[in-house]
Amino acid sequence: MNQLIIATRKSALALWQSEYIAQILKNEHNIEVILEGFKTKGDVLLDSPLAKIGGKGLFTKELEESMLRNEAHLAVHSLKDVPSFFPKGLVLAAVSKREKSNDAMLSQKYQDFSSLPKGAKIGTTSLRRKMQLLLLRPDLEIISLRGNVNSRIEKLKNGDFDAIILAIAGIKRLGLDKEVNFIYEFSKDELIPAASQGALGIESIEDVKILDLLKCLNDENTLIETTIEREFIATLEGGCQVPIGINAELKEDTICIRAILGLPDASQILKDKKIIKKNDFKGFGKILAREFINKGAKELLKKAEGMI
Numbered sequence: 001m002n003q004l005i006i007a008t009r010k011s012a013l014a015l016w017q018s019e020y021i022a023q024i025l026k027n028e029h030n031i032e033v034i035l036e037g038f039k040t041k042g043d044v045l046l047d048s049p050l051a052k053i054g055g056k057g058l059f060t061k062e063l064e065e066s067m068l069r070n071e072a073h074l075a076v077h078s079l080k081d082v083p084s085f086f087p088k089g090l091v092l093a094a095v096s097k098r099e100k101s102n103d104a105m106l107s108q109k110y111q112d113f114s115s116l117p118k119g120a121k122i123g124t125t126s127l128r129r130k131m132q133l134l135l136l137r138p139d140l141e142i143i144s145l146r147g148n149v150n151s152r153i154e155k156l157k158n159g160d161f162d163a164i165i166l167a168i169a170g171i172k173r174l175g176l177d178k179e180v181n182f183i184y185e186f187s188k189d190e191l192i193p194a195a196s197q198g199a200l201g202i203e204s205i206e207d208v209k210i211l212d213l214l215k216c217l218n219d220e221n222t223l224i225e226t227t228i229e230r231e232f233i234a235t236l237e238g239g240c241q242v243p244i245g246i247n248a249e250l251k252e253d254t255i256c257i258r259a260i261l262g263l264p265d266a267s268q269i270l271k272d273k274k275i276i277k278k279n280d281f282k283g284f285g286k287i288l289a290r291e292f293i294n295k296g297a298k299e300l301l302k303k304a305e306g307m308i
Contacts, residue, residue, distance in 0.1 A: 001209055003032045007063040007072035010037045011148040016173050017200055018076045021096065021217065028216045036072050038062045060203070064090055067205050074214065079201035079226060080194045084234035086203065093204040094217035095226055099169035101198035101247060103129060103191045105184040106156060106171075107163040112184040116140070116162060123155065123164040127243040127264045127308070132191045133165070134266035153179050165191075169198040192245030192258045195229035221250050224281050228257060231285025236261070236297060242304045246285075253278045259288060261297055263304050270295050 004025060008018035015035070022033040039062070063075040064087055079095060086092065110116050116137070123145030124130060130142045143161065145152055149170050156164050157180075168185055170176070177183055199222050204210050228248040236244065244261040255276050262269030270292055276284055289297075 001031070001213070003034065004074065004210070004213065005034045005036055005072040007038055007066045007075040008035050009059065009063070010039060012174055013078075013149055013170050014076075017078070020173075021076045021200065021202060024096075024217060025213065029213055031213070036066070038066055064203070067203070070205075073207075073210050074202055074204035077201045077203060079196035079199040082196070082201045082203065084230060089206055090203055091206050091211070092201055093211050093214040094202040095219060095223045096200040096202065096217045097219035098222040098225065099172055099198040101193045101249075102168045102188060103165055103186045103193060103197075104168045104171060105163045105165055105182075105186065106153065106176075106180045107182045107184070108156060108159075108180060109182075110163060111182045113137075113186070113190070120162040121160075123152065123161040126165070126194070127304075128194055128245045128260075129165050129191065131243040131262055131264050131266045131269065132245065132260065135269065136190060138266070149174060149176065156180065167193070167197050188247055188249070188258055192260045193247045195233045195244070195246045196226045197247070199226050201226075224248070224278070225250050225255070228255070228281055228285040228288075231283070232259060232289045233285075235286045235289035236292065236301065242301045242308075244301075248281075248285075250278060255281060255284075257284070257288065259292065261292065261304075262300060264307055268300060268303075270297055270300065 006018045006022055008014050018035050022035060025031060025033050059081045060077055066072045067075060068087065068089055105113055118139045119141055121141050121143055122133060123143050125144055125146050133140055133142060145164055149166060152164055155161060202214055202217055204214060225248040229246045232246045233244060243264055246259045249256045255278055257274045260269060260271040274288065
């Protein structure tokens with residue numbers, strides 16, 4: 001095989017991610033890699049929150065269909081946008097090295113989170129972020145914010161919001177720190193990130209030769225962290241339709257795991273923090289999810305769905 005085709009969305013961040021992976025594959029295998037652009041429903045339907053129109057799978061479906069039609073060999077996703085289950089014939093082929101997974105607040109006027117005035121208007125499309133922001137500051141007005149990263153920043157500059165919340169990974173990858181006056185990075189104890197935030201997932205057709213070519217993209221530490229996080233989400237059967245945060249952080253031989261779920265208005269939450277040995281990571285996401293289920297997580301998530 002002397003050519004690979006990557007199916008990609010056309011947003012600046014999606015193109016950066018696909019080009020980044022393409023360059024690694026070119027360097028590793030001396031192979032031609034072509035990017036084929038597609039527009040997904042998630043890019044088109046910008047008037048409604050994701051939770052109301054079908055969740056994050058809206059960003060992957062068209063790319064998956066292009067692979068199943070043999071128009072592309074692989075797709076590069078933000079792993080947090082990738083559902084737990086794959087269509088027949090497609091697999092998660094690799095998980096690449098993770099960028100920082102924290103959330104960040106961007107503002108033109110306010111230096112940090114505590115500087116925000118009472119009733120400040122905060123833009124985010126994420127129910128997970130909304131829940132945790134209201135947990136920290138019940139006085140805030142959380143407003144749904146869709147669109148690509150650049151359009152969100154434009155709305156901030158236009159004065160539509162006092163601040164917006166984005167993943168620090170996207171800000172770093174696109175060099176957006178120069179676009180706004182202030183960036184405040186939340187600690188993971190303040191805002192627990194989404195499952196797999198900051199990691200790239202490479203989905204491909206189930207072909208031995210292609211899977212072999214993609215092995216070089218795998219990062220062992222990221223795979224360990226995101227395995228725990230994705231197991232937690234899959235066991236709870238929760239996607240972006242409900243507010244769930246889960247982050248595993250591997251340092252040397254220990255993993256710190258933070259998890260939270262609850263109602264979008266933060267009136268009820270379940271939250272926990274665990275430290276485990278690196279060697280105990282297999283199956284721990286399921287174990288933690290079952291602990292949450294025993295505390296009433298399923299009932300709480302069902303209630304959360306009714307509030308969307």
